[in-house]
Amino acid sequence: MTESRGEKIFYRFNYVFLTLLMIIVLFPVLYVLSASFSSPDAVVSGRVILFPVEPTLDAYKAVFREPTIWLGYANTLFYTVAGTLVSMVLTICGAYSLSKRRLKGRKAINLMISFTLVFNAGIIPIYMNFRSLDMLDTRSAIIFGFAISTFNVIILRTFFQSVPEELEEAARIDGASEATILLRIMLPLSKAALATVTLFYAVGRWNGYFWAMVLLRSEDKVPLQVLLNRLVVQMKPSDSMMVTDSSYLIAETVIYATIVVAVLPMMLFYPFIQKYFVHGVMIGSIKG
């Protein structure tokens, strides 16, 4: 196919535009990273634009000295690991059963879960439900209360349905029980979909903020995101971070270092799973 002059211009424009787009997306991230490694003075006087100026690790030292950050990190790690585990077990249970066309009553259950996609009780009734279950200010409210995302159930159900039924039949003839078929055949075959759904749950858990803020009262249960809101958005560094005399200046870079520390695990994690989730989103949401 030969390209006309107009097409050539278009292709060139396309590259330029997409490059600009990448710069716009990356700039805030790079700025935060550079600011966290720069001297507070350089940040405040506007000398940091893209690269660190007067590099120093002071901000990170201040962050890691802060006990509440460590506690928040530990809590978030716990909510992420335990929560994702509970989410995956429940989601697999539902998605696997509902993927079986022979199952009686599956239409009704599918209808029921689909309804939750278009209608939910709302913030206040959900909050009151936790209160009536006596789950306010408990870790289990965070872990169990938000365990299932219907969208993820649909992704996994669709994937399970696409596994040829002959495989299952063959295993059954060989004497495998339903549990064996699920654990030894379906799950290993569904790695891509499982990786996708796990990533979605884990990201949601790691980043979860609103309900943790609403439901949790005690300081020792609060996840990192709630602390971040206090430190970064409302810009109220805790007292122990303000000990030095040039305290406010330090606080500036500490905010950026806190952001980096909070975002880093996800940033390191996601490029490895990227190929799975792109594939996973496609199989889960689109069927030709």
Next chain:
Amino acid sequence: MKLRIKESQNGLPALTVKTGGLGKTLRRDWFLYAILVPFVLWYILFAFKPMYGLQIAFKDYSVFQGIADSPWAGFSHFETFLQSDYFLRVLKNTLLISLYSLLFAFPAPILLALLLNDVKNAMFKKMVQTITYLPHFISVVVVCGIVTNLLAPGNGIVNLLLEQLGLEKIYFLAVPEYFRTIFVSMSIWQEMGFSAIIYIAALAGINTDLYEAAVVDGANKWKRMLNVTLPGILPTIMIMLILKIGSLLEVGYEAIILLYQPATYETADVINSYVYREGILNGRYDMATAVGLFNSVVGLLLIVISNRLSKKYTGNGLW
């Protein structure tokens, strides 16, 4: 293309022969039912049981009497809300922010997918994708934190740059006129790349024969885009549009709660942020539930209506 919200009818037929009664089914599939129990229990406990609490929208709720025993109040909370000054303000803000999102944030990923589709260098394409997906994995708190700090009145980078250009510093987040622009730009920045995935997938599914036929017919790039590419991804666009319209009133209230301040309530306060303040912060559960219910019901109506319209005019729908 069909979004699998609803069960498709064209799957493989079940291999098992039709069996008799419920007892036999239970005996055969006991394992499937057993693992279904915790799943269904979860939905009952955490998705449907809260709906029971919706009744307090019609009651004068008292903590001491509980949900069941509080006296009925009819539609009085709805009337109070509809007559209050807040109603018009939050409705207007909700609709305007939704409208701007629909106009700017909805087409952005489609545009990105279309442009990416024409990139021939696989490495470059991969790089654009990886980088534009990235912000999706940053939490809303951090994104709002970055926005707050970059736009800070004293030494945020944006104001420092303005100062160096000899312009006046602006406290962006305290100016009501800027709030919607900031909010919508922020959502585009965060979600454009990730939302493009679904369109990229749809584009990959278009039969390449169609393009070749179009070239033979003498169609130029623009014509091919209008007559082959767009019709090819139209079903996906329609589905995403219906979903978007259904969540029109849900506008990212988490981000709004993080970003707004009393100075910008005038343009930033949406239905759900109002529900949060009235209910959770001020403890007016019954009133806030009524407002939230209003929100959910209008949202449900929007999705039903847009689905019907889409089915009528394009033949695509969620159900």
